[in-house]
Amino acid sequence: MTHDPTLHAAPLTEDGAGGWVVTGHAEVCRILADHDTFSSRVSRHLAVPNGMDPPEHSRYRALIEPHFSAARMAELAPRCQAICDDLVGALAHGDAIEAMAGLADPFALRLQCAFLGWNDSRHTPLQDWIQQKNAAVASGNPQALEAVAHSFDTTIRTILAERRSRSDAFPDDITTALLHSTLDGQPLDDAVLVSILRNWTVGELGTIAASAGILLHWLATHPDLQSALRRQPEDITAANDEILRIRAPLPSNRRITTRACTLAGIDLPAGARLTLMWGAANRDASVFDAPLECRPARSPAANLLYGAGIHACPGAGMSRMALDTLIRTTLARTRHIEPARAIETQPASSPASGFALLGLHLHPLLPEKSA
Template sequence: MGTGTGLVNQPATFEGVVDWYARMRAHDPVSWDEQYGAYHVFGYDDIQAVLSDPATFSSDLTGLMPPQAELELFSRGNFVRMDPPRHDKLRRLVSKAFTPRVVAELAPRITTITDELLDDVAGDPGFDLVQTLAYPLPVTVIAELIGVPAADRAEFRRWADSLLNAQLPEKVIPDQERLNQAGERMRAMIDYLLAHIRQRRAHPAADLTTTLIAAEVDGEHLTDEEIVGFLGVLLIAGHITTTTLLTNAVWCLDTHRDAAAAVRRDPSKIPAMLEEVLRFRSPFPRLARLTTTEATVGGQRIAAGKILMPWIASGNRDERQFPHADRFDPDRNPNQHLAFGHGIHFCIGAPLARLEARLATTILLERCRDIEIADGAEFYDPRMMTGARVLPLTTTWI
């Protein structure tokens, strides 16, 4: 890989990163990045092949990490970073909370929360979408599922922001100092969740934490430390996709007024529009995998023990899979995007994120006649996540 084409050399702008994807798909679709210490994978078919083969491309990178107490504790129950068979057993436990029936039953509660949040700013000519709706809605839903007080959501946001706002590391495997900093950022969340788990052991309730405490895997109950990893992933990852999806949806509708007019005329178009938002501005742009044996990706031989970064946001812009891929097309069909991943690690919360985004977008458009993005928007580094931290709106209420 030549100088200037590596990850850390790319501008921290959405347009700059999308341009990098296009250049790399055309000229170096499976690229060794010496400075970063990983292969980048940019094409849709190659990404899908990598994500479809967990035996060759492992999700468990913990063996490469320097020792760090908090991260090691968190990883015990973080099934996102596990391989079969352990991954499959632990995922099955959590999947019971996200079945289509369970998720569908949340619709009335999601509607109520959305209306209450918008009631708080009703009539205001301007408000921040993130602070008002896009953050508190999904975090309240996930907090209620887990059984922690939604009133603590300001604390949850501090933890999420400290993890998500970290600077892009110069190497894929961070050094000890960076890992220790990450561990410090996670300590308060780990302590909070451990206290909650112990409280639920003493006082069971009708929530996911109690379900996990009672569950058995291979005849064994989960430890408190394993449950911490479960709950931490659900609390952070369980809201951030919906938060960024909502900010990205409003951004796309603001910059594509024909699409906005079309979904206002016919709200049944909102689900397809949201799928296009997920493709066009994918919340999590990349994943990470480790080769367990020598492998071939895109015709390139890759040795065992190498890290691959499948750039799903680039795969979602691949012209060979999506005609006119750089065009926002709210009626796009088919739209087999990779925004929620692919294979055994496909996002377990995808049905919930889709439901929350559909209901919130529908209600927002019903209650606000005109929605425009105002000055002052702040965005995450798109090399790490796509979405707004702050999204001020000006609006006319109906």
């Protein structure tokens, strides 16, 4: 079994920069359940609704939830299928491919644009912007980060202005619906709209792409599970959730204490900064028997992949549907997936998760013999 240092780590440790890292499952659950003590208001920047606490959070959460309704997901599903058919169809030729740039990244980008109703002309600017953001994060330069944030806000404001000036030219999609949303009878101001759209694009593209890469890599390196899912594709959603429990696509989220409290036997003052490590909590051996073993039949109740409590991910249903479609299509259109030696596989560097490079072969189905 692979050695995992987080398996035996203390549930709460200092991060070396004045804050705390939470890795215990019980401690993370306690924080998620007690938003009065553990606030999500961790930044001075507006973050709707993830950086809010009740009662403000509840009002904005109610505003965004209808956009993830079953009806919206039913509209998105065939578009998601078409994206997967297109991408996988072009790659299932058996030669070595780099599956992050070739499959996982464009899958995430095209899915999010389809969800928002943004046409293909938005793909390249958004992709460029994400690369600039990754470079700025890697450089650690606050001015560079400020500049990319500003450039993204400008892009979103341009999209909003275009929609307002030519409202008849756009369909009744999610961006249009959001633009016409009201809160207490008032239209949303641009800062709120930009924050919501930033969260749904930039916030999630990386997580979806990382998830796609982790799942494809896992199946390529676990041929028994791959064969089992080819035989029983109805098990794919449970298997995806279980793989992503072990290999977290979203590394962490933050909280700040509003008052003095005790967590894992440690006294914390008001204002203590906490980083919740999803992957470590999801591999806590006191909750998950043999936590590094992929057991899709395990009860999903304790899996924190999509969080829990009032901030639990509203995009969970959409992500499950999309990742299920991607894996189902990849398995249906290939006879075997395996790692490619010719292309290096490289883990993503922190704070990203999953893979920076992923070498794979997608072996095509054999032609049917003519009678």
